[in-house]
Amino acid sequence: MKGIYLHIPFCRKKCGYCDFPSTDRWEEALLKAYIDAILRDMEASLPPWKDYTLYVGGGTPSILPPNLLERLLSALKELLHHPLEFTFEANPESLTREKLELMVQAGVTRLSLGVQSFNDRLLTVLGRIHTGKEALRKAAMAREYMDNLNLDLIFGIPGQGLQDLEKDLETALALEPAHVSAYSLTLEGTTPLVHQAAQGNLTMPPEEEWLQMFHLIPEILSSGGLVRYEISNFARPGRECLHNLIYWENGEYLGVGASAVSHLGGKRLFRGKDPRTYIQKISQGISPVVEKEDLPPRRKVLETAMVGLRTTQGVDPAAIEEKWGAEGGKLKAILEDLETQGLLERNRNRWRIPERLLPVANEVMVKVLEFKKPCIPVSKEVRQNAHRSIGKNYRRVH
Numbered sequence: 001m002k003g004i005y006l007h008i009p010f011c012r013k014k015c016g017y018c019d020f021p022s023t024d025r026w027e028e029a030l031l032k033a034y035i036d037a038i039l040r041d042m043e044a045s046l047p048p049w050k051d052y053t054l055y056v057g058g059g060t061p062s063i064l065p066p067n068l069l070e071r072l073l074s075a076l077k078e079l080l081h082h083p084l085e086f087t088f089e090a091n092p093e094s095l096t097r098e099k100l101e102l103m104v105q106a107g108v109t110r111l112s113l114g115v116q117s118f119n120d121r122l123l124t125v126l127g128r129i130h131t132g133k134e135a136l137r138k139a140a141m142a143r144e145y146m147d148n149l150n151l152d153l154i155f156g157i158p159g160q161g162l163q164d165l166e167k168d169l170e171t172a173l174a175l176e177p178a179h180v181s182a183y184s185l186t187l188e189g190t191t192p193l194v195h196q197a198a199q200g201n202l203t204m205p206p207e208e209e210w211l212q213m214f215h216l217i218p219e220i221l222s223s224g225g226l227v228r229y230e231i232s233n234f235a236r237p238g239r240e241c242l243h244n245l246i247y248w249e250n251g252e253y254l255g256v257g258a259s260a261v262s263h264l265g266g267k268r269l270f271r272g273k274d275p276r277t278y279i280q281k282i283s284q285g286i287s288p289v290v291e292k293e294d295l296p297p298r299r300k301v302l303e304t305a306m307v308g309l310r311t312t313q314g315v316d317p318a319a320i321e322e323k324w325g326a327e328g329g330k331l332k333a334i335l336e337d338l339e340t341q342g343l344l345e346r347n348r349n350r351w352r353i354p355e356r357l358l359p360v361a362n363e364v365m366v367k368v369l370e371f372k373k374p375c376i377p378v379s380k381e382v383r384q385n386a387h388r389s390i391g392k393n394y395r396r397v398h
Contacts, residue, residue, distance in 0.1 A: 001084065002052040003246040006038055006076075007257030008061040009275055012093060016127030016196075017154075019189035021259035021273050022059040028068075034275055035068050037282040038257045039075045045254060046079065047264070053243040054083040060114075062090035066098050073106035085242040087112055087150075092130040092138040100145040110241070111142050112150040112181075118171045119164055122157045126185075127192065139175050148239060150179035155213045157185050158202050165213050166220060173224035178239035182217045183232050184210070214359050230311045231361050248311050250304035258288075266300065268293040297327040305331055306365040309344075314352025334368065343367060 009022045010031060054076070064072065087110040088103055095113070103111070117123050118132040130138075143149050151172050155165050172180055187194045187204070196202035205213070218228050226234040230248060233241065246253055255262045255271065258278040262269040270291040272278055281288045295303070301324050308315035317335060321328030335351040338344045343364050344351045353361050 001242065001246060002047070002049045002251065003243050003253035004042075004046075004052055004054045004080070004083070005243075005253060005255045005257075005260060006042070006054075006056045006061075007255065007260045008034075008056065008058040008064070009258050010034075010058065010063055011060045012063055012091075013127070013129050016125075016192040017185060017187070019191050020059075023275070026275075028065065030275065030279075031064060031068055033279045034258075035064070035072050037279045039072070039079075040282050041288060042076075042079060042256050045256060047254060052080075052083055053085040053087070053246065054080055055087045055089075055243040057087075057089045057112075059089075060091045060094060061088060062094040062099060066096075066102065069099055070102050073102055073108070077106050082107070085109055087241065087243055089114065090142070092135045095138045095142065097141065100142060104145055108146075110148040110150065110178075111146040112152065112179075113139055113142055114152045115139060115172070116152060116154045117157065117160075117164075117168050119160075119168060122160055122164065125158055126154065136171065136175075139172075139177075143175055143177070147178065149175070149177045150181060150241070151175065151177045153180060153182045154185050155182055155217065156205055156210050158204055160205065160213075162209070162212055162216060165216060169217065169220040173221065173226075177226075179233070179235045179241060180221055180226055181233050182221075184214070211359055228312055231358055245311075248307050250300070250307055266295055268295060297325055298330075300324045301327045301331055302334075302369055305335070306368045309351075309353050309365055309368065310361065312352060314344075314347065314350040316350045318349060338364070338367060 007021070010026045011018075011022050011024045014022065014024045056072075056076075062069075086108045088108045089112045090099075091114045100111075113135075115135045116126055116128055118135055120132045123130065123132060123135075139149070139151060153168055153172060155168075169180075169182075185193075185204075187197055193202060197204070204210075218234065221228075221234045225236050227237065228234050229240050230244070233244070235241070250263070252265075253263050255269075258271060258275040259273040260271045262271075269289045270293070271288045272281070272290045278288050301320055304320050304324065305315050305317075308320075315331075315335070317328060317332040320331055335344055335346075339346055339351060343353070343357065345354045353364050357364060
């Protein structure tokens with residue numbers, strides 16, 4: 001199974017914690033030119049795949065006005081016939097019934113709604129522009145159209161207590177979503193929250209309280225039938241996100257749009273980050289790919305193990321060897337050594353991170369990358385991003 005990802009890098013307002021490639025500086029003419037560009041890019045770049053997933057993310061894809069949304073979805077329906085799963089990201093403030101109807105008509109099978117919290121006080125801290133009531137109303141509306149609904153939540157927010165998180169989780173469960181993603185707030189880059197913290201105007205929850213939150217999430221979600229299958233992701237049986245599983249298995253995917261990354265044929269391809277430059281290159285018939293990275297066999301193996309350890313299923317070194325060749329045969333010894341150190345546990349032919357160590361899973365994954373020096377060259381970006389909660393955003397890690 002392969003994946004296709006389209007990046008819509010526009011937002012109505014950039015959130016205070018967001019360090020992802022997106023912008024709130026745009027006008028409708030730019031949106032139109034960008035949609036034209038990604039469709040041309042898609043048509044020129046599409047591999048001859050039969051089984052694939054499709055994911056439209058951002059940014060805020062639901063920011064597109066109905067006419068542009070219809071153009072995008074109609075063109076995708078024409079280009080891509082019956083993807084195994086078609087996910088579309090949305091935010092409460094820009095989601096309407098008209099847009100939901102267009103999505104259903106175009107074959108969207110899964111909606112991911114960026115709620116983050118139903119608490120107005122916490123939404124203000126995060127810099128979100130919707131209210132808790134609006135999030136609840138739009139999620140209920142989305143549920144009318146989509147039985148495969150994901151709700152994104154954030155925990156570890158300054159000023160958030162256990163009762164606040166418990167209420168958010170119970171409110172989410174009452175909407176009967178098929179999937180919930182619960183990410184820990186991280187302060188990264190030069191975001192407004194980073195500046196507030198540096199100035200002493202923002203205090204993150206103490207470690208002990210953060211751990212209580214981390215363990216509260218699966219406890220409450222499991223009571224509603226949602227089971228953890230990845231560190232930050234919970235689903236009803238059979239409703240795991242197929243597209244994200246491709247990232248966690250280090251599979252092949254095509255990324256289209258400004259700042260999108262592809263993993264094809266053992267190479268990583270990077271498209272330029274600036275939307276206007278991206279549009280200009282496409283209009284001139286110039287490739288939008290600005291950098292290519294050949295991944296040596298050992299790097300492929302260790303990265304596959306690293307991201308696979310995010311899942312509760314863990315990694316099977318024999319399957320990795322079958323996929324990536326001889327270098328995969330050395331992985332078993334690495335996993336056995338980390339098991340001896342108490343960092344991994346074995347379940348038949350698979351190794352996984354023990355539940356007690358899930359709160360520090362990123363540090364365990366870095367141990368895989370850094371195992372037994374001299375090891376493979378690990379770029380600064382990969383090292384930094386290994387510490388991040390990659391979850392749904394693994395498509396942007398590299």
